Amino acid sequence: xxxxxxxxxxxxxxxxxxxxxxxxxxxxxxxxxxxxxxxxxxxxxxxxxxxxxxxxxxxxxxxxxxxxxxxxxxxxxxxxxxxxxxxxxxxxxxxxxxxxxxxxxxxxxxxxxxxxxxxxxxxxxxxxxxxxxxxxxxxxxxxxxxxxxxxxxxxxxxxxxxxxxxxxxxxxxxxxxxxxxxxxxxxxxxxxxxxxxxxxxxxxxxxxxxxxxxxxxxxxxxxxxxxxxxxxxxxxxxxxxxxxxxxxxxx
Amino acid sequence: xxxxxxxxxxxxxxxxxxxxxxxxxxxxxxxxxxxxxxxxxxxxxxxxxxxxxxxxxxxxxxxxxxxxxxxxxxxxxxxxxxxxxxxxxxxxxxxxxxxxxxxxxxxxxxxxxxxxxxxxxxxxxxxxxxxxxxxxxxxxxxxxxxxxxxxxxxxxxxxxxxxxxxxxxxxxxxxxxxxxxxxxxxxxxxxxxxxxxxxxxxxxxxxxxxxxxxxxxxxxxxxxxxxxxxxxxxxxxxxxxxxxxxxxxxx
Numbered sequence: 001x002x003x004x005x006x007x008x009x010x011x012x013x014x015x016x017x018x019x020x021x022x023x024x025x026x027x028x029x030x031x032x033x034x035x036x037x038x039x040x041x042x043x044x045x046x047x048x049x050x051x052x053x054x055x056x057x058x059x060x061x062x063x064x065x066x067x068x069x070x071x072x073x074x075x076x077x078x079x080x081x082x083x084x085x086x087x088x089x090x091x092x093x094x095x096x097x098x099x100x101x102x103x104x105x106x107x108x109x110x111x112x113x114x115x116x117x118x119x120x121x122x123x124x125x126x127x128x129x130x131x132x133x134x135x136x137x138x139x140x141x142x143x144x145x146x147x148x149x150x151x152x153x154x155x156x157x158x159x160x161x162x163x164x165x166x167x168x169x170x171x172x173x174x175x176x177x178x179x180x181x182x183x184x185x186x187x188x189x190x191x192x193x194x195x196x197x198x199x200x201x202x203x204x205x206x207x208x209x210x211x212x213x214x215x216x217x218x219x220x221x222x223x224x225x226x227x228x229x230x231x232x233x234x235x236x237x238x239x240x241x242x243x244x245x246x247x248x249x250x251x
Numbered sequence: 252x253x254x255x256x257x258x259x260x261x262x263x264x265x266x267x268x269x270x271x272x273x274x275x276x277x278x279x280x281x282x283x284x285x286x287x288x289x290x291x292x293x294x295x296x297x298x299x300x301x302x303x304x305x306x307x308x309x310x311x312x313x314x315x316x317x318x319x320x321x322x323x324x325x326x327x328x329x330x331x332x333x334x335x336x337x338x339x340x341x342x343x344x345x346x347x348x349x350x351x352x353x354x355x356x357x358x359x360x361x362x363x364x365x366x367x368x369x370x371x372x373x374x375x376x377x378x379x380x381x382x383x384x385x386x387x388x389x390x391x392x393x394x395x396x397x398x399x400x401x402x403x404x405x406x407x408x409x410x411x412x413x414x415x416x417x418x419x420x421x422x423x424x425x426x427x428x429x430x431x432x433x434x435x436x437x438x439x440x441x442x443x444x445x446x447x448x449x450x451x452x453x454x455x456x457x458x459x460x461x462x463x464x465x466x467x468x469x470x471x472x473x474x475x476x477x478x479x480x481x482x483x484x485x486x487x488x489x490x491x492x493x494x495x496x497x498x499x500x501x502x
Contacts, residue, residue: 013311034292038285041310045281053312059292060264061304 001067003027003060003144003243004036007119008044008052014138020119020191021052025173027067027146027243033059048192049117049218062144067243069148070179073171073206075160083196086211090187090200093209097185097202099225103129107187107223114219117191121177121222121239123232126184132232139221140236145176148245156248162208166195174201175246180238182230189213191220252318254278254311254395254494255287258370259295259303265389271370271442272303276424278318278397278494284310299443300368300469313395318494320399321430324422324457326411334447337462341438341451344460348436348453350476354380358438358474365470368442372428372473372490374483377435383483390472391487396427399496407499413459417446425452426497431489433481440464442471 004026009018024040037057044052078093080086087108094104106129110122120139123132133140147153147168157163157171170188177186178201189198189212198212198220213220226235255277260269275291288308295303329344331337338359345355357380361373371390374383384391398404398419408414408422421439428437429452440449440463449463449471464471477486 030296034289037288037292037308041285041288044310055310057288057308057310059295059306059308 001027001062001064001243002030002033003062004033004040004057005060005143006037006040006044006055006057007141008047008055010050010053013054013056014119018054019050020117021049022047023119023141024169025143025145027062027144027245048194062243067245068179069245069247070175072147072153072156072246072248073175073178073201073203075157075162075167075171075206075208077160077162077208077210080209080211083211083214086198086209089209090198090212093200093207094185094187094225097200097204097225099126099185100129103127103225104187105129107225111187111189111221111223112219114221117219118221121186121224123224123226123235125228126225127228132226133236140224140239142173142177142222142239144241145172145244145246147172148247152248153246166190166192166197167208170199171206172246174199174206176244177201177224177239178203179244180224180226180235182227182235184225184227186222186224188222189220191218193218252278252313252315252494253281253284254313255284255291255308256311256394257288257291257295257306257308258392259298259306261301261304264305264307265370269305270301271368272300273298274370274392275420276394276396278313278395278496299445313494318496319430320496320498321426323398323404323407323497323499324426324429324452324454326408326413326418326422326457326459328411328413328459328461331460331462334462334465337449337460340460341449341463344451344458345436345438345476348451348455348476350377350436351380354378354476355438356380358476362438362440362472362474363470365472368470369472372437372475374475374477374486376479377476378479383477384487391475391490393424393428393473393490395492396423396495396497398423399498403499404497417441417443417448418459421450422457423497425450425457427495428452428475428490429454430495431475431477431486433478433486435476435478437473437475439473440471442469444469 012018118139185202263269369390436453
């Protein structure tokens with residue numbers, strides 16, 4: 001198995017100040033590597049956020065016995081009429097998951113105050129809302145994950161009328177994140193200007209919330225709320241380095 | 252135009268101590284990017300030095316008006332019967348190019364003392380033989396170059412019976428290197444265990460020397476001899492970052 005990951009930027013590499021355009025994560029067999037990198041290149045060249053002029057692709061062998069299988073989160077969509085209601089709903093779902101209203105408020109504000117989208121996520125304390133990672137505007141990248149049973153997940157999402165790339169990829173990422181040590185909940189909305197549906201995910205499930213941001217907005221990001229006593233290096237290492245395949249088994 | 256470059260290693264990424272397996276450099280139009288990355292992946296997976304388990308590919312847009320065209324070096328093959336004669340010949344050609352015998356001896360010893368192959372090159376003073384770069388066992392990578400007229404170069408090399416990947420790529424690299432500010436000469440032999448022909452290149456031409464190392468040896472590398480008064484940062488920047496197309500015009 002190979003972890004294939006791509007990140008793309010505009011105005012040069014991320015490291016030299018380029019603007020993040022897109023990222024992608026797959027775990028595939030060797031005979032699928034070329035097909036996977038080709039799809040990633042096409043995506044980087046034709047993203048709604050702009051055309052990348054810097055694309056970095058890494059192909060890395062992973063030991064199959066080191067891959068952890070985690071369950072796919074159950075999906076639910078709540079119905080909201082506009083952005084204020086959408087954001088209020090997000091805060092309620094965060095509260096149900098165990099995030100204090102102070103931390104939820106701080107996390108929401110952090111996402112809304114971004115100068116530009118982050119490639120990675122901010123890690124906040126679920127009690128105090130204090131930021132716990134030291135990755136600045138880059139954020140912690142969630143890497144090395146894919147779907148164990150692609151046909152099964154595709155069928156499941158198609159059945160609910162939500163089988164699109166956004167949902168599929170976000171659900172895989174959120175399922176990996178929810179299984180992280182000390183994870184309480186995740187708040188996310190996309191940086192794709194044409195995609196306004198965000199979500200709150202926790203070990204209890206993945207709650208889709210339409211209208212988390214106005215149509216046309218290029219600002220999106222992720223906030224992970226973790227327990228106060230968690231070892232942040234262990235969480236970061238799991239998120240970035242632990243290979244994970246997301247299975248169809250529900251919790 | 253896009254610079255497409257690949258580096259591969261075994262035992263993890265180069266940065267974490269992986270062993271360098273192969274590298275490749277192209278400058279191509281956008282419609283050739285996928286074909287180019289696919290060829291690079293196939294190469295990394297099937298190199299004579301071993302199968303890579305870490306592959307990094309970067310695709311980066313370059314401004315056409317920033318591309319420098321440099322002439323292709325003229326090619327000559329000298330006839331030598333064995334490795335000692337081959338190495339002695341290399342030292343003579345280096346001397347003709349303006350490298351002192353002290354510096355040539357130090358450069359040769361440096362290549363022969365490598366614990367493992369280097370992805371990049373060592374920069375030595377052409378007078379004293381002192382190492383001038385600070386890149387350690389990684390070396391200075393020569394990057395962002397390709398052939399301007401691929402058919403023309405292929406025809407020229409085929410005409411001489413030396414149209415293989417080794418010669419084509421080395422000749423492009425050596426032509427870029429020879430045009431660097433303050434460059435006196437280059438000494439190189441491959442890390443491919445099945446390819447024993449090395450070369451000495453200078454602005455005066457590219458001299459192929461069969462039997463620079465014994466068949467089966469995995470040790471190869473590059474030494475660049477530069478003038479004592481050169482600004483090493485300018486040389487490094489040109490070698491690693493200046494996009495160069497190598498034309499058919501001879502000097």
